[in-house]
Amino acid sequence: MPQDVRFDLPFDTPVSEHLEYARERHLRWVRETGLVRSRAGFEEYTSWDLPQAAARTYPHASAEDMVVLMNWFSLAFLFDDQFDAGRPDRADRIAEVARELIVTPLRPAGSVPRVVCPITLAWAQVWDRLSDGMSLTWQTRFAASWGRFLVAHCEEVDLAARGLAGNLGLKEYAAFRRRTVGIHHSIDAGERSRGFEVPPQVMAHPVMERMRDLAADTIGFMNDIHSFERERRRGDGHNMIAVLRRERGCSWEEAAAEAYDMTTACLDEYLRLEARVPRMCDELDLDADARERVGMGVDAIRHWINGNYEWALTTGRYAAAKEGPVATAERAGRGSVDDLLTV
Template sequence: MPQELTFAIPFQSPISPHTERARELHLRWVRDRGLVRSESGMREYLSWDLPQAAARTYPYASPEDLVMLMNWFSLAFLFDDQFDANSSDRADRVAEVARELITIPFRPGGTPPDVECPITLAWSEVWSQLSDGMTESWCNRFAGSWGRFLAAHTSEVRISASGTVLDFDEYLALRRRTVGIHHSIDAAERSRRFEVPVVVQAHELMRDMRVAAADTIACMNDIHSLEREERRGDPHNLVTVIRKHLGTSRGEAIDAAVKLTNQYLERYLELESRVPQMCENLGLDASERCAVERGVEGIRHWIRGNYDWALETGRYAAEKSGPAAEAESRGQGGVDDLLLPRSGVGPARRQHQTV
C-alpha cells in the first residue's frame, strides 16, 4: 500500500524527450564502469528505472547532460545500497569511501582518487563533467551540499551498526540531511546552464524553501519506500520511527506520516508565493529574476518528478524475490559489492611517491 499512496501536488513536471536514447548510453556506462556487474544486479537495477527519475527531475537538460545526470544518479543510489546496518566493518568501509567522494570535488580536475573502487572512479569522471563551465561559487556550494549529504549517510551507518535507536526529533534532523535534496537542487542549475544569484541563495526565504522541499521529499520517500525498508530491517524510516515514538499501529503511523508530509508541502507552497516580493525587495534585474524563476522551477521538478517516479519504480516494490530479495534480507539493497576494487580485497589506496 505505501508505494501506492498519492499526494495532491498542485503542479506538474515534464519528462525529457531525450529519455530513451540517454537511457541506452547510461546503461552501457554503468556496465562498462563496473557499477553493475552481475545479471541479477542488472535486473534489479533496471527495475529501479533511475533514468526516468533523472529525466523527470532535470527535464530540460541537453541529451549529453541528461546522460551525465543519469550516471550521477546511479552513483548516489548504488552507494546508498552498499550499506549493511549490521556490520561495523562495513561502516568503516563506507566511511572511507564516503570521505573520498567528499574530497574529489576539492581536488584539481583530473586528479585520480586516493581510494580506488568503482564508485570513486566513476564519481571522479562524473564530477569533471558536472562542474564543467560552472563558477567556483556554484562548485563550492554543490560540493558543500554533497559533502554534508555523504557525512550524514556515514553517521547513519554508524548509528545502525551501534544499535542506537533515534527518537522522533533526532530522526527528522538526520533525515533532513540524508535525503540529499540540496545538492540535487544545485544540479538543476547545471542541467540548464544558469546560476541563481548568490544574494538569493543567501536569502532566508530561499534557504527555508529548500528545507521545506527537502522535508516534503524525505517524507514522501519514506512512505513510498516503507515496505522495502521493512524487508531490510532498516529502522531509519519515518513511519517506523513514528510507530515507535507514538506507540501506534502501522496504519496510524502511515496516516501520521502522510499528514506531516502535507504540512511540509503546504509550507513550501506558502514560501514559494513570497518569491516575487523577495525579488522586488532585492532589486533584481530581468536576467536575475529569470534565474530565480528557473531555480524555483528546479525545486518544483524535484518535488513532482521524484514523486511521479516513486509511484512506478521497482526499487520500492512491495514484494521481491531472487538475489535482490536475499541481499535486502541481509541488510543490503545491492547485489554487487562496489566498495572493493574490481580485482582486490579492500578499497585500494593510491600510493603517493615522495620526490
Template sequence: MSRGLVRSDAGLLEYESWDLPQAAARTYPHASAEDLYMLMNWFSLAFLFDDQFDANSAGHAERVTAVAQEMITIPFRPPGSLPDVVCPITEAWAEVWSWLSEGMSESWRNRFASSWARFLAAHSHEVRLSAAGVQLGLDDYVALRRITVGIHHSIDAAERSRGFEVPVQVQAHELMRAMRNAAADAIAYMNDIHSLEREERRGDPHNLVTVLRRDRGWSRQVAIEEAVRMTNRHLNLYERLESKMPELCDELGLDADGRRSVDMGVEGIRNWIRGNYDWALSTGRYAEAKAGAAAEAERKGQGAVDDLLPPIGTFEGPLK
C-alpha cells in the same frame, strides 16, 4: 557492468528495475540529451552507493566511511585528479564531477560540494548509528533525514542542467534556505512512505513511519497517516514560502535576468518535488514484493546485491 558498478546478472536486473533514466528525465526535464545521459550516470552511482549503506556486516561502517570521505574530497581537488581510495563508486564520481562542474562558477561548485559533503557525512553517521544499534527519536530523525535525502545538491544540479545560476544573494537569503528545507522535508517523507515495504524487509530503522511507530507507540496504519499529514504540511509550507519570492526579488533589486534565474531556480525545486513523486510510483526500487537475488540480499542484511566497496583494512594509500 564494464565499469564494475554492477557485477552480476542479478545486480543488473535489480538496477534496470529502478528505471533511473525516467528519474533523471522527470527531475531535470529541461536538460539536453547529453546532459540527461550524464545525470543518469550520476543517479546510478549515487543510488548504487546508497544501497551499500544498508549492509550490517562487521567492519562495514568503516568501509562506507572511507569511500564517503573520498567522495567528499573529490570536488575540492584539481579537476581530473584520480581518487586516492579507488573503487568503482569513486572512479565514477570523479568522472561525473568533471562533467557536472563544467562551466559553473566557483560559487556554485562550492555550494554543490558543501551540500554533497553534508549529505555523505550524514549518511556515514547514519550507518554508524545502525552498526551501534542506536535508534533515533522523531526530532533527531527528521533533522538527520533532511540531509540524508540528498535534495539540496540535487536542486543545485538543476542549475547545471539548464546552464544558469540563482544569484548568490538569493541563495544566501533566509527565505530561499527555508524553501529548500521545506522541499527537502516533503520529499524525504514522501520517499519514506514509498520505500516503507523495502526498508521493513531490510530491517532498516531509518524510516519516518518506523520512527513514528517506535516513538509514539502507534500502529503501522496510524503512523502512515501521520507521515502523509507531515508531508502535506511541508508541501503547504513550501507553497507559502514560494509565494513570497517576488517580494524577495523586489527587496534585492534584481534585474530581469536575475528574476528569470530565480524563476528557473524555483521551477527546478518544483520539478524535483513532482518528478521524484511520479518516478517513485512506478520504479521497481520501491516494489512491495521482491524475489530472487534482491530479496535474498535483503533477507541476509547485505543491503545490495553486489558489494562495490574496497576490502576492509586497505584504506591507506591508493586501492586497486
C-alpha cells in the same frame, strides 16, 4: 502503506525528450564502469528506472547532459545500497569511500582518486563533466551539500552498526532525514542542467533557504512513505513511519496517517513561501536577468518535488515484493547484489 500512495501536487512537470537516448548510453556506462557487474545486479538496477527519475527532475537538460546527470544519479543510489549494518568492517570501508567521494570536488580537475573502487573512479569521471562551465561559487555550494549528504549516510551506518538506529526521536529523525535525502545538491544540479546559477544573495535569503529545506523534507517524507513496505521487510528503521510508531506507541496505520499529514504540511508551507518569491526579488532589487534565474531556480525545486514523486509511484526500488538474489541480499542487510566498494 502501499507504494502507490497519492499526494495532491498543484503543479505538473515535464519529462525530458531525451529519456530513451540517454537511458541507452547510461545503462552501457554503468556496465562499463563496473557499477553493475552481475546479471542479477543489472536486473535489479534496471527495475529502479533511475533514467526516468533523472528525465523528470532535469527535464530541460540537453541530450548529452542528460547522460551525465543519469550517470551521477546512479552513484548516490548505488552507494546507499552498499550498506551492511551487520559488519563493522563494512562501516569502516563505507566511511573511507565516502571521504573520497567528499573530497573529489575539492581537488584539481582530473585528479586520480586515492581510494580506488568502482564508485570513486566513476564519481571522479562524472564530476569532471558535472562541474564543467559552472562557477567556483556553484561548485563550492554543491560540494558542501554533497558532503553533508555523505557524512549523514556514514552516521546512519555507524548508528546501525552500534545498534542505535532506533534511538532517534521524531525531531532528531526529521533533521537527520533532511541530510540523508540529498535534495539540496540535487536541486543545485538543476542549475547545471540548464546552464544558469541562482544569484548568491537569493541563495542566502531566508525564503529560499526555507523553501529548499521544505522541499527536502517533503521529498524525504514522501520517499519514506513510498518505500515503507520495502524497508520494513529489510528491518530498516530509518523511516518516518517506524519512528512515529515507536515514539507515539501507535499502530502502523496511525503512524502512516500521521506521516502523510506531516508531508502535506511541509508541502503547504513550501507553497506559501513560493508565493512570496516575487516580493523577495523586490526586496533584493533584482534586475530582469536575475529574476529569470530565480524563476528557473524555483522550477528546479518543483521538478524535484513532482518528478521524484511520479518516479516513486512506479520504481522497482520501492517495490514491496521481491524474490531471488536481491531479496537474499536485502535480508542479509544490504540492498545491492554487487559489491562496489572493493576493486
